[in-house]
Every structure is written in structure tokens, then in C-alpha cells.
Amino acid sequence: METTVKGRVWKICDAGGRLIDDIDTDQIFHNAHLAITDIGKMGAHAFGNLEGWKDFPSKAKPGDILMVGGNFGAGSSRQHAVDCFASLGTGLIIAESYGAIYERNAINSGFPILACPGVKELAIKNGDSIEVDLRTGKMRNMTEGRDLGQARPFSGVQMDIYRAGNLFDYARGM
Amino acid sequence: MGMTMIEKILKNHTKDEVAPGKIIWLDLDVRSARDFGGASVVKNLREHFPGGKLADSAKTFFTFDCVVPANTIAYAENQQTCRDYAAEQGIRLYDVDAGIGSHVMIEEGIAIPGATVVGTDSHLNIMGALGAFGQGMGDVDIAFAFKTGRTWFEVPRSMKIVLKGTYQYPATAKDLILFIIGKLGASGGLGYSVELYGPAIERMTLAERITVASMGTEMGTITFLMEPGDEILEYSRKRSGKAHIERISADADAHYDKVLELDVAGLAPQIALPPKPSKVSAVAEVSGKKINSVFIGSCTNGTYDDIRLAAEILKGGKVAPGVMAKVVPATKEVYGRMLSEGLLETFFSSGVIVSNPGCGGCASGQIGMTGKGEVQISTSNRNFAGKQGSGDTYLASPVTAAWCALKGEICAPGVKPVAAR
Numbered sequence: 001m002e003t004t005v006k007g008r009v010w011k012i013c014d015a016g017g018r019l020i021d022d023i024d025t026d027q028i029f030h031n032a033h034l035a036i037t038d039i040g041k042m043g044a045h046a047f048g049n050l051e052g053w054k055d056f057p058s059k060a061k062p063g064d065i066l067m068v069g070g071n072f073g074a075g076s077s078r079q080h081a082v083d084c085f086a087s088l089g090t091g092l093i094i095a096e097s098y099g100a101i102y103e104r105n106a107i108n109s110g111f112p113i114l115a116c117p118g119v120k121e122l123a124i125k126n127g128d129s130i131e132v133d134l135r136t137g138k139m140r141n142m143t144e145g146r147d148l149g150q151a152r153p154f155s156g157v158q159m160d161i162y163r164a165g166n167l168f169d170y171a172r173g174m
Numbered sequence: 175m176g177m178t179m180i181e182k183i184l185k186n187h188t189k190d191e192v193a194p195g196k197i198i199w200l201d202l203d204v205r206s207a208r209d210f211g212g213a214s215v216v217k218n219l220r221e222h223f224p225g226g227k228l229a230d231s232a233k234t235f236f237t238f239d240c241v242v243p244a245n246t247i248a249y250a251e252n253q254q255t256c257r258d259y260a261a262e263q264g265i266r267l268y269d270v271d272a273g274i275g276s277h278v279m280i281e282e283g284i285a286i287p288g289a290t291v292v293g294t295d296s297h298l299n300i301m302g303a304l305g306a307f308g309q310g311m312g313d314v315d316i317a318f319a320f321k322t323g324r325t326w327f328e329v330p331r332s333m334k335i336v337l338k339g340t341y342q343y344p345a346t347a348k349d350l351i352l353f354i355i356g357k358l359g360a361s362g363g364l365g366y367s368v369e370l371y372g373p374a375i376e377r378m379t380l381a382e383r384i385t386v387a388s389m390g391t392e393m394g395t396i397t398f399l400m401e402p403g404d405e406i407l408e409y410s411r412k413r414s415g416k417a418h419i420e421r422i423s424a425d426a427d428a429h430y431d432k433v434l435e436l437d438v439a440g441l442a443p444q445i446a447l448p449p450k451p452s453k454v455s456a457v458a459e460v461s462g463k464k465i466n467s468v469f470i471g472s473c474t475n476g477t478y479d480d481i482r483l484a485a486e487i488l489k490g491g492k493v494a495p496g497v498m499a500k501v502v503p504a505t506k507e508v509y510g511r512m513l514s515e516g517l518l519e520t521f522f523s524s525g526v527i528v529s530n531p532g533c534g535g536c537a538s539g540q541i542g543m544t545g546k547g548e549v550q551i552s553t554s555n556r557n558f559a560g561k562q563g564s565g566d567t568y569l570a571s572p573v574t575a576a577w578c579a580l581k582g583e584i585c586a587p588g589v590k591p592v593a594a595r
Contacts, residue, residue: 022450024556026558026559026560026561027558027560030560031536031537031561032538034538035248035249035251036248037213037214049559049560051559070361071364071394074360074361076296076310077294077310077311078210078211078312079211079214079312079313082312099364099394100364100365101296101309101311104315105311105312108314108315108318109314155328156197157197157326166314167315167318168222168223168314168318171318171322
């Protein structure tokens with residue numbers, strides 16, 4: 001499994017241009033669609049209840065990298081809130097911090113997420129391309145050709161599950 | 175070094191070293207899935223472990239509570255998927271008449287003090303009310319838990335909140351927890367296991383502790399833990415049939431990353447303004463706002479004690495014209511007591527709609543959704559934009575909600591409503 005991720009950045013900001021904090025799971029994937037069990041059908045509802053971002057699925061491309069504020073994915077245990085991004089082919093999410101259940105759900109399904117205290121201060125514009133090393137947490141702005149500093153690297157268990165593919169495949173190898 | 179409550183509970187369920195930040199493999203006493211998430215759990219199990227048996231069917235449950243009975247074909251099909259799988263594996267399934275899974279597990283003695291309980295309900299940390307570890311998890315996690323009976327877990331850091339002083343009715347446990355979340359913020363307990371102490375906690379009934387614990391998620395905490403008193407231990411012994419249930423207490427020299435003191439003496443009724451549970455003020459500061467709807471129920475305030483408090487206020491009065499007031503008992507047992515003790519008659523006469531047990535509107539469920547522009551007072555735990563419909567949801571106690579239903583506007587409890595009597 002590739003441990004370097006490259007992609008175009010989407011900064012998920014409010015109308016004032018600030019990365020949004022406390023984006024809850026209802027804003028990421030509204031409870032009206034919880035009966036969906038097919039991951040392929042989840043991408044269409046990503047950020048479907050987040051003011052200013054409801055058209056995100058039509059703009060996102062596979063491999064894109066999302067940058068969000070603190071406590072991303074607060075609230076519900078719904079796996080849909082992770083799977084909708086997997087459905088869109090999103091390459092990575094970088095947040096200041098995550099809701100605990102959201103973080104577990106992403107790790108266990110092998111979806112790459114990084115916590116990056118200080119993400120709001122990074123020198124990145126919407127649409128810049130960045131490269132991130134999941135093992136070290138090092139980030140580089142490829143568009144501007146400069147280093148961006150450090151996210152928290154993957155934890156041991158996170159890397160093990162990510163390399164295996166998901167929790168099920170990881171457990172088979174134990 | 176001594177241990178905190180969470181460390182002791184985890185220690186009793188793992189062979190690994192327990193210390194904050196360590197990854198451990200945790201044995202799970204109870205694993206459950208419900209009508210949302212459940213079908214995906216089954217799908218994962220069928221795809222990744224075809225034909226296999228589960229670790230222990232007797233510790234594995236389905237509890238339906240979100241959309242009960244199903245009001246969409248998709249939910250009906252998901253529920254049937256769970257029923258079929260339960261029959262195949264010999265798993266106990268609490269069907270659409272039973273009520274909210276977390277409450278059913280407490281009533282049935284499936285979840286007891288000191289236990290480890292996981293499920294697809296993000297408010298499963300409600301088990302902190304018993305002094306147990308409860309945790310909501312996603313479909314992948316719970317499928318793995320069904321199959322293996324265990325999961326990995328990072329031992330959380332611990333925080334201690336000591337409440338100084340006590341408060342009096344009409345302030346309730348809901349007002350207390352709203353006050354705490356308002357003070358600390360939506361991420362004020364992010365990643366922590368929080369232990370609550372002080373006379374205000376010690377005197378709380380199980381129902382009041384459930385209200386407090388159910389809102390831990392709204393502060394980002396792993397869990398709110400309260401040491402069970404004799405009354406709760408006795409309740410769980412009776413319900414579970416287990417004569418010996420250990421009381422888990424933190425050691426005197428346990429390490430807490432943070433220790434906070436909050437003064438709750440004379441606490442006034444609180445309300446959370448939309449769209450965040452942490453946007454809290456005293457009810458009196460927003461009084462006078464017209465409301466369209468009142469919802470009393472949910473895992474936070476759907477116990478018999480909660481609903482009785484509301485009934486006492488509504489008895490003999492009428493819900494204000496133009497207000498839709500809805501009561502949803504947490505479980506069938508609560509519903510039964512409402513029937514036998516005359517509460518159904520009170521609500522009927524007051525113009526309140528009473529539905530069958532369940533979560534209510536929290537997951538686009540059976541009752542309690544709002545339309546655009548509608549203002550709702552809800553006793554549930556989340557007022558996120560869109561969660562309970564497209565209107566504005568305010569969070570309050572059953573006492574405040576009942577007074578607001580009578581007056582037709584936001585009002586602090588104790589102000590005699592115009593429409594009453």
C-alpha cells in the first residue's frame with residue numbers, strides 16, 4: 001500500500017474563508033440517507049447538509065485531499081460519514097482533530113486521515129497540489145515548491161490496518 | 175500509580191498493559207447493532223466472514239430503535255436483513271416494539287456496572303451512568319466485534335470534574351449537563367474519559383445519570399463515568415440476576431490529565447440554542463420566543479422519571495394553540511408504566527401526542543421532525559442543523575419543555591403559563 005499521497009487540496013471553509021470546526025456527521029452525511037448500505041451510492045450525499053458545500057460531490061475528483069478544522073466528524077457513529085468520501089475516491093482528509101468515533105471508523109475501514117494541529121495556519125491555497133507522507137506526517141506544497149511542516153504521522157495500529165486494507169484483513173494476518 | 179475508573183474497567187478486560195495512549199485488545203461483554211448500521215454490519219459479516227459463527231451469540235444483540243416501526247421500505251428491508259441474520263446465528267433481537275437499545279440493555283441487565291459494551295449507537299457511552307464502559311462504533315468495528323468478541327482501543331486520558339454545591343428543582347440533571355457542555359465547549363472533552371464527582375452527582379438516580387452520560391458525545395468525550403451507588407448496584411443485580419457486581423472506583427492516587435471544579439450551586443434551568451449543544455444559556459435569557467413544537471423523549475430524557483416530570487406540569491392544563499407536543503417513551507417498560515400510572519390519560523387530555531417507544535426524531539425516525547422555520551424545544555441531545563428536520567431545535571429539560579408547551583413560547587419553568595388551568 002502506497003504511503004505517500006498526492007492530490008489537489010479542498011479547504012473546507014466558511015463564508016469568511018476559515019476552515020470550519022465541529023463539522024458533525026449530520027452535515028457530512030444527513031440522517032435522511034442512513035438506510036443506504038451500498039458505498040457506491042454514498043458519495044452523492046457527501047457534505048449534503050453543510051452550508052456552502054452541498055454541491056461538493058459534483059466538484060470533487062478522485063484523489064482530492066480535504067482540509068478541515070477541529071473536531072471533524074463529531075457526533076454519530078455512522079460509517080457513511082467516512083464511506084461517502086471513500087465513495088468519491090477522496091485521497092486523504094487532514095483535520096486539526098477528529099471526533100473519536102469518526103477517527104476509529106476511518107482507521108478501521110482503511111481510509112487515510114491525518115490529524116494536524118495548526119492546519120489553519122498552513123500556507124496552502126484552495127486547489128494547490130500537495131504531497132503527504134503518511135509515515136512521517138511531512139507535507140509539501142507541490143504547487144509552490146515548499147515544505148509545509150508536519151502533521152501527526154499515522155499511529156502504529158493505523159498504519160498496520162491501512163497497509164492490510166481494513167480491520168478485517170488486518171485481523172486475518174494476526 | 176493508582177488507576178482511574180476507565181483504566182480499571184479496561185484492565186479487567188485485557189491482558190495488555192493499560193496506560194493512557196496505549197493500544198490494547200479489549201474483551202467485550204456486550205456487542206450490539208441497531209436498525210441503522212445493523213444491515214451494514216450484517217453485510218460486512220457476510221462478505222468478510224461468510225458462513226462463519228460469531229464469537230459468542232449470547233453476548234451479541236440487535237436492538238431496533240431509530241425508525242420503529244419502519245416507515246420507509248429501505249428501513250423495513252434493513253430491519254428484515256437483521257432479523258434473518260439473527261435467526262441464522264441464534265442472536266437475541268429486540269424488535270421494533272422494545273425501545274431504545276441502550277435503555278433496553280440497562281433494563282434487561284445485559285449491561286451492568288463495570289462491563290464493556292459496544293454498539294452502533296454513538297450514545298452508547300450512556301453506560302457511564304452505570305459506571306460501565308460503553309462506546310458507539312461504526313459498522314466495520316461492530317462487525318469485527320460480533321465476529322471476534324473483542325476490539326482494539328486506545329486507552330484514553332482521564333479528566334476529573336468536581337461539581338461544587340447542589341441545585342434544586344426546577345433545575346434537573348439535563349440543566350446540569352447542558353451547563354457543563356456550555357462551559358467546556360463541543361470539543362472540551364475531546365478524547366477524554368471524564369469522571370464526574372460531587373454531591374450533585376452522588377444524589378442522582380439512575381435516570382438522572384443516564385441523562386448526564388448520554389451527552390458525553392456532545393463534548394467530544396469518550397465517556398462520562400459516574401461511580402455507581404448502592405441503589406444502582408442493587409438495580410443491576412436484580413435486573414441481571416447476577417448476585418455479585420463489583421463497584422469500580424478510581425484509586426485515591428489515580429492520575430488525571432486535567433482536574434476541573436465547577437460551581438453548580440443554585441443552577442438555573444439551561445437551554446442550548448441551535449445549532450450546537452454547546453451554545454448554552456439560561457432559559458430566562460431567551461424567554462418569549464414563540465415555539466411550534468415540543469419533543470419529550472430520546473435516550474437523554476425518555477425515562478419514566480423524565481416523562482413523569484413533564485406530566486406533573488401538564489396535568490390539568492392544555493398545550494398552547496398551534497403547538498404540537500410529542501412524547502416518546504424510551505422503552506416498552508416506560509410505556510407500560512405510563513399506561514398503568516395514568517400518564518397516558520394526562521397527556522391525552524392535555525393535547526399531547528404519545529407515540530410508541532423509540533428514539534423519536536433523532537435519526538429521521540418515527541416522530542419529532544421539523545419543517546423550515548419551525549421552532550422546536552427538544553429534550554434530546556443534539557440540535558445540529560437538519561438533524562431533527564429543517565427547523566430550529568433548542569435543547570432543554572422535560573420540565574422546561576412541558577412549561578414551554580403550555581405557554582407556546584420559550585419560558586423558564588415555574589412561570590405560570592397563561593394557558594394552564
